[in-house]
Each structure stands twice: as C-alpha cells, then as structure tokens.
Amino acid sequence: MGDDREGGARHRPGRAVAYAVCGAVLLSGCASMPDSGDLRDVESTPRQDTGVRVFAMPPAEDAEPSEIMQGFLEALTSDDPEYDTARKYLTADAARTWRPERSATVLANGPSVVPDHQPAGREAADTLTYVLAGTRVATVDAQQAYAPADGSYRNRVHLAKDAKSGQWRIDSLPQGVVMGKTDFQRNYTSVSKYYFASHTTVRTTGEPVAVADPVFVRSKVDPVTQVVRSLLTGPTSWLGPVVRSSFPTGTALRKGVSGLAPDDRNNLTVPLNAKAARVGSDRCTEMATQLLFTLRNLTPTLESVELQGPGGRRLCDLDEEGAEAAAWHASAQRPDNLYFLDGKHRLVRLPTGAGGTGTSAVPVPGPLGRGERQLGSVAVSRDEHTVAGVDADGRNLYVSSLEPDGSLGNPVVSSLGVDPKDRLTTPSWDAGGDLWVADRDPRDPKLFVMDQGVGKPVRVTVPELPGRIRDVRVAADGVRVALVVEKDGKQSLLIGRVEDSGERPAVVELRSAAPDLEQITAMSWAGDSRLVAVGLEQGGVHQMRYVQVDGSTLEGPAPAALSGVVAIAASEDERVPLVAYSEVDGVVRLPSGAQWQKVDKDGTAPVYPG
Template identity: 90%
Template sequence: MGDDREGGARHRPGRAVAYAVCGAVLLSGCASMPDSGDLRDVESTPRQDTGVRVFAMPPAEDAEPSEIMQGFLEALTSDDPEYDTARKYLTADAARTWRPEQSATVLANGPSVVPNHQPAGREAADTLTYVLAGTRVATVDARQAYAPADGSYRNDVHLAKDAKSGQWRIDSLPQGVVMGKTDFQRNYTSVSKYYFASTTAVQTTGQPVAVADPVFVRSKVDPMTQVVRSLLDGPTRWLGPVVRSSFPTGTALRKGVSGLAPDDQNRLTVPLNVKDSRIGSARCEEMATQLLFTLRNLTPTLESVELQGPGGHRLCDLAEEEAESAAWHASAQRPDNLYFLDGKHRLVRLPTGSGSGTSAVPVPGPLGRGERQLRSVAVSRDERSVAGIGADGRNLYVTSLEPDGSLGGPVVSSQGVGADDRLTTPSWDAGGDLWVADRDPRDPKLYVVKQGVGKAVRVTVPDLPGHIRDVRVAADGARVALVVEKDGKQSLRIGRIVRDEDSGERPAVVELRPAAPDLEQITAMSWAGDSRLVAVGLEQGGVHQMRYVQVDGSALDGPAPAALSGVMAIAASEDERVPLVAYSEDDGVVRLPSGAQWQKVDKDGTAPVYPG
C-alpha cells in the first residue's frame, strides 16, 4: 500500500510509467507475496506527493494470485475516479457488487497480506483466500465523515481461477477500501462543508449561523465536484440533527456534470436539477452562501457562484461580500480586541491589530475598575458583555462593558472545596448564550445561561466518561469542546448540543467524540477555526506540546505552533489571521504573530481571551 508497506517480501521489477505532459503515473505491483508462512507486510516502491495523478496497471496475463492481490491493493490508492482498474482484478459478479465508496479503513502501516491455509483437493487448487490484517487508525463512512478508530483489522479476500480463461480474479472481498495512513494522507484531503445551525441565530442581527462539517474527499479526483455533491447530499450523520440545509430535498447536480472549476473571473457556475418554482430568492441566496463558504474552504480565490436550473436557467448568483451578509460564520469575524487580566486584577484590552509597543487599557465598567478580583473571564462575541469567575473560583458574574455598568450578584456558584474544583472559564456562543462547568467532584455540572442573564440551566451530558475540567462552546452554538478527566488523565472531546425549547426539556450534549486521541493531560485549549482547535497536552509516552487538532479527530497538515513552556491558558480566534495568545507561568501573556516567535505582551498579565 504505497509508503505504508515495509519489509518482508521479495522484489520484482516495477512497471511504473510517468507522463509529464498529461500528469499521470501508471503503477503496478512491485512485490510478490508468500504462498505460505507467517503474516508479513507487502512492499511497494515509495511514492512522493508530486501533484501528479496516479493510475494503477491492470492485471497482467496469467498473473499469479499474489500479483493479483498486489495490483488490486495498489489500485485502491490510485486516482482512478471510479476504481475501474481495481475492478479489473475482480470477477464480473464481484465488480458489480463491490462498493468502494461505502467506506475507507485507515491502518497504521497498511494491510499485511498472507494466504489462508487451504484444504487439499482439486477444488482447492483453483481457489485461494488471503487475509488482510493491520491496526486500525480511523474510518471514513459513506458520507465521507472521518472518525478515529483502534483495534485490529482482519478481513478475507477470496480468489478463484476462471475455468475457461485460466486467469485468477478476486470473487469475494469486503466492501469499501483499505489503505495505510500515509497513503490515506496522500490520497485524501479534508474540506469543511457548511450548513446552518437549527437553533442558533446571531444575537444582534438575527443572521443564520454557519456550521462547519468536515469531510474527506479524494484530493486528485475532481475534488470540487466531489465536495459539491457531498454538500448537496446533506450533513454527516453526527452533525445532521442540529443543522439544516437550504437546498430542497433531492437537489443534485444536473446529470452528467463533472469537472466543476471557476472561470478566469474566479466565478463558478453550478448546474442543478432544481426548478426555480421550488425556491424563492432568499432561499436561493442561502443555497449559494452554503456553496461559497464550502468551496472557498477548498479554493480560497473563488469570488462568486451562480446557480443554474434545468436548461441553464439562472436561479441566482452571489458574491463573497453578499455571502458574508447573508449568514454569519466565525472564521470571517475578526475580533476588535484581545482581553486579559493585568497585574492589578483589572480586565484590560488591546486592539487586535496593535503593534508590540501598544499598552493595554482597562475596559469600561466595574471589571476595568478592578471592583472584583478575577480568576478568568470571557467576553461576548459582540464585545458588549463580559463574564468573570471570582479569584477563588466560586462565583460567576456577568456585567456589561459600559462605563455605567454595575456588578450584581453571582449568576452561578460552586460548592467545590478548592479553587481548582470549582467553576471553569466561561464561554459564549454567537447566539449570546453563556456556558460554564462546575468541577466539584461531588456534584459536577454543566450550565448554560440564556443570553448571559437569568437563571442558569443545567445541561445533561449522558455517557460522560469522567468529569468536565474545561469547556469551550463553538461560536455556532451547535458544538462544544470539553476537557474530560478520568483516572487522572484528560481527553479532549467534542459534543453535539441538542436544544428543544418548545418541549421544555433541558439542553443536552450528546455523542461525545475524541478530537485529539493521542493527547492526555490537557492543560489548555481553544477554538482556532470553524472546525479546528488548538490544544496543549501531553502526547502519549511523550512530552507536553501545543498543536492544532480537527474536531473529527483527524491529523492536520502544516506545522504546529512554536514551542512555549509553562502554558496554563491559550486563546485563539476562529479567524486564523489573528495571532495566537497564551499565558505562560514564565513569561506572562505572550502572542505569536504569523511567521514570528512568541512575543511578550504583559509580564504580569493572566487569563488572555478573544471574544467567545
């Protein structure tokens, strides 16, 4: 399986041909496999990601069973759009029933292959079963959603010799495809689709809130068309219950459409099967907004989209600026200020775009005057309100960022014995709701305060694997990140927020899933994009590190932030152009401008936050 198969098997000459003009590479198997003996890996020549498309070789005449297996596994990692070459290694019946798009299983080092022991006899001479085995890392389902996985993988592939032609072919195999982690990273890319939160609207404008839904598509197989089809098919199963799509049910690309690409004006035309009688102008605008947000995530230079109905009839078109007005998404919201607590326990702020010589100034209102010593704070998305946790961690206060603002009584209180067993840093969503957790091990709780005022409502978290130690709600109000502790170890989990105010039931956080499966002892985390977080934690068997992680638990391409010791808190904006900020025990509040090293902001400062 490409770079993921190592050692063990003897080599035979490869038959790889590269076409520089047409950008294609033809691959054949480059190792044979044992006819008996212990399980061993299958080798092939290493391939580097050169940007060219890769196509596998069809089976050779009179190929041995081991060569059929090798060629088939190579074909699974090629850029053949419909896996036509892979199907040539199958019998006609198997080719007809095999569904490679049903799933992808990702293994740590690619599948090991060994013949299964066969009974003796004439019939056995014309059949052979191979076992594919390995250690699972992840799966990608039929809706292209990634999920971390573990445990062993083991599946049989059965081959038979055709009585007439004498050729070996695979006649029984598992559905989907299987490949190693390195091949998966070369063949697939992560793209966030966008839908709208079902129960969240922007507090100040009433705009619908866009929610990112990351999926994996084959990176060199018409990715733009793949992503559009995926968007029209609807959200992934996990996110589906809390988002809506503006596309009418059954909307699809017009039959035969492929090769979608922007023109020389960075404008994309998308032909759909939907008639304009089914949609109004406002709905069409939302449809185009979903497409533009999604495709700009794949092609940042895209400036506008036009939707066409049957016969090329124009439904609507939308430019980037209009999309930003039609819907709200966090990564397009540049915060005005960075906030933190100074050495006098005052809440201060610093303009986001200010230079290194600019000093922070106290915010208007009681917290800027230092009327209450605080442990941590959270500023609302519109930068009009602030929530603060008292220095002893016991009480949550909410006030406005106005000169005449006043500080009333606590909104939430904890009975935890020590400060570290009381209230977490609070967090706001775009709808203006405030989230906080009580870490009291005797009675741990998660709360939401509607619009930051009124009575706190307890949130149910069924199947919580431990106690909540930290909480950050996503701007969209549909997802929440939790640091959960069990047996002295912490894990980063993402939960889906379910709210049904009409039913009178409590809100709930359900189906927690890991966002950083290989990190433990997590000391700080923050949202750092529509579908990305930054976390500080201990890698299993390693040292403390800071890294970006995807909400689906997949690995991110690109470098990690520069190392920083003693990190106790971290702040990031969903707008990835805004510098990362941290609180270090050694250096106070520091920030990391793009392309630079960490810079000191305030030696005595603590608890830095961006709005949210």
C-alpha cells in the same frame, strides 16, 4: 501504499515501474510481491505527491495471485474516479457487487497480506485466500465522515482461477477500501461543508449562523464536484439533528454534470435539477452562501457562484461580500481586541493589530476594568459588549457590560467546591449571546447555560459523560461544545452536540477530538472546525497542536513549542495570532511566521471574544 508498508517482501525485477503519460502517472500494479512463500507487509512503488493524477496498472497476463493482490491494493490508492482499474482485478460478479464508496478503513501502516491456511486437494489449487491485517486508525463512512478508530483489522480476500481463461481474479472481498495512513493523507483531503444552525441566530443582527461539517473527499478525483454533491446530499448524521440546509430535499446536480471548476474569472456555475427550480430569491441566496462558504475552503480564489436550474435558467448568483451579508460564520469575524488580566487582576484589552508589547493594553470600561473584583478567568461576548468573569478563587461568576457606568451586581452562578480547582471553569459565549460555565465540584458537578448571559442558569444534561468536566468552550455556532473531561487522572478532549428539546438542553454523542492526547491542560476553538489543544501525547511530552473536531490529523506545522502553558486563546479567524499564558513568560502571542513574543510578563488568562 509503499509509504505505509514495511520490510519483508522482495522485488520482482522490472515490475516496480512508474510511467509519466499525458501528465498522469501509471503505477505498476505488481510491484514488491514475493514469487512464493509467505506474504508479509507489502511494499508498493514509492511516489511523491507531485500534484499529478496517479493511476495503477491493470493485471498482467497470467499474473500470479500475489501479483493480483498487490495490483489491487495499489489500485485502491490511485486516482481512478470509479476504481475501474481496481475492478479489473475482480471477477465480473465481484466487480458488480463491490462498493468502494461505502467506507474507507485507515490503518497505521497499511495492510499486511498473508495467505490463509489452505485445505489440500485439487480444488484448493484453483482457489486461494489472503488475510489483510493491520491496526486501525480511523474509518470514513459512506457520508464521508471521519471517525477515529482503534483495535485490530482483519479481513479475508478470496481468489479463484478461471477455468476457461486460466487467469486469477478476486471473487470475494470486503466492501469499501483499505489503506495505510500515509496513503490516506496523500489521497484524501478534509473539507468543511456549511449548513445553518437550526435554532441559533446572531444576537445583534438576527443573521443565520453557519456551521462547519467536515468530510473527507478524494483530493485529485474531481474534488469540487465531490464536495458539491456531498453538500447537496445533506449534513452528516452526527451534525444533522441541529442544522438545516436551504437546498430543497432531493436537490442534486443536473444529470451528467461532472468536472465542476471555476472559470478564468474565478466564478463557478452549478447546474441543479428541477427540485431547486422554484426557490425564492432569499432561499436561493442562502443556498449560494452554503456553496460559497464550502468551496472557498477548497478553492480559496473562488470569487462567486451562480446557481442554474433546468435548461440553464439562472436562479441566483452571489459573491463573497453577499455571502458574508447573508449569514454569519465565525472564521470571518475578526475580533477587535485581545483581553487578559493584568498584574492587579483587572481586565485589560489590547487591539488585535497592536504590537507585541503590553504598553498599549488598557483597562476595559466598567467595574471589571476598575478592579472592583479580583478575577481568575474571563470571557468576552462575541460582540464585545459584555464580559463574564470568575473571581480569583473560582467561587462566583459575574456578568457586566463593558460600559463606563456598568455595575457588577450579584453573582449569577456560585460554586460550593472546597478546593478552588474544583469550582467554576472559565466561562464561554456563543454567537447567540448564551453563556456557558461548568461547576467542577466533585460532590455535584454541573454544566450551566444562561440565556443572553443574564437569564436563570439552566442545568445542561450530558447523559454520556465519561468523567468530570474540567473545562468547557462552546463553539460560536452554539450547536457544538468542546469539553475537557477527566477520568482516572487523565483528561480527554471531547466534542458534543448541543440539543434543546424545550425542557432542558443536552450535550449528546460525545466524540474524541484528540484521541492520542491525554492530560489536556488548555484548549480553545481556532477555526470553524478546528481547535488548538495543549496536552501530553501518550507516552510522550507536553505539546501544542491543532486538531479537527472529527478527530482527524491536520496537515501543516504545529505551533512553536512553549513551556509552562496554563491557558491558550485563539480566534476562529485564523489570521489572528495565537495567544497563551505561560507560567514562565506571562501572556505571549505567536504572530504568523514568527516566534512567541511577550505581551505582558504579569498578565494571565488571555481570551479573544467567545
């Protein structure tokens, strides 16, 4: 935990040692604790993320209480599958009742450790209480779901000296584990599990739509088996009401199974218990699809999965091509075109494989390509057959087919907002063909959804809305929606779950996707569980970054800096370049490994289908 702890403590000679044995690293559990006096922010043995598994040392004979605390906290960040070494620092009773898998608390800089006030007397000489304290950043619950957190963390750990052995051990402690942000990032990895939207299918094919459900697993502790167990257990409670799993209730790995890994041909065999023994071929295919979608974002080279029932009986097998045919997920859908408005406010398109200049951009077929209505923003359906456009003053929303003989017709939604900035947002389509738009009129703000883009606008309730919607982007799966919400002059990026009781759809349980960003000026979905956002970091400057829907921090570099960004467009297919509209440079795009390139100096409002 050394990367997360600061100054103060002095090292005991010879204790901060790392050993390489049989490809594993053993960390001294007693590093960096003072022999006496106050315990401040505790330093542990520094280590590099080399990819090898890391184990902590068990307690030394006659270890002092400070060494017990240090060793225990170090063991929490090791790669011990069942935390067996950490339990050696506990009494027998405490080891039996401690449940480290119940939660993980992530602190900004790791826990500081100080002795609590101790009463005088003989009994006090054989007991000692330490206080763990810090600033909370996040929590990971028993379902492995991440949630941003703030506020102070403070918990007590009680130690007792065994009357017979004379050894100090922890006899009372909080459930779960606690560690600093750097240790968490080194020890855990985010993986998206996949389920199917309960009520959304692809408009053109009727395929089920896959929905990503991100969780965090320990990255070097049999991660494939962890992820499979998590998938079989079911979706997280936040997503659960709007998705389904094809695995029968109670399906689990066969007893004793661990160490799941692809073979030398990149095929993975998954042995299941008797609950899955009687599934039909179609359902088994969906089960294998969930597994393949889930595991390919952990092991990208995985080629196929085989499901086995009791006795090793093959239930079904599936490769990537079969999975893509069995279900639809956004990150596998490469858009044909990039769309934007040219200098004449006409809708034009540019093939996604075209070069960086705007010379090959051509008007789309139909009235919006002919310039029959000057537009301010657009959204193109995911099948690229229909376009929704808001006129330049933000007052009216029109829907038209991308056909030469298409007509514009009357507006499907109109706003009465006085200021153009208080009228309609950019519209947004899901894979089922439904169209979303918000009216920002402060006198009567509303969120609408239209069946297939042409149905009567239905007002969506948002019971927990903490302000006024300034922007909206529905996920391809139709069960999650990203909202930029303004309150007291600040904008926040929130993710809500879309529920439809049959009377009126609702967006519920809003949660922050970018808790440290404010003044959000642009955002777009950029993956099955990822968005790209432009905003002002608290106390900082405007920046562009990728964020996870659960509010966790993504590893890897942020997009290259770009000034004056007003709009941004990304595809869920991460191979497609990021595109933005800058007041300085017009429409620009960011190919992988390159700098921003101009597409059209006079262009505005770029979008990919969605």
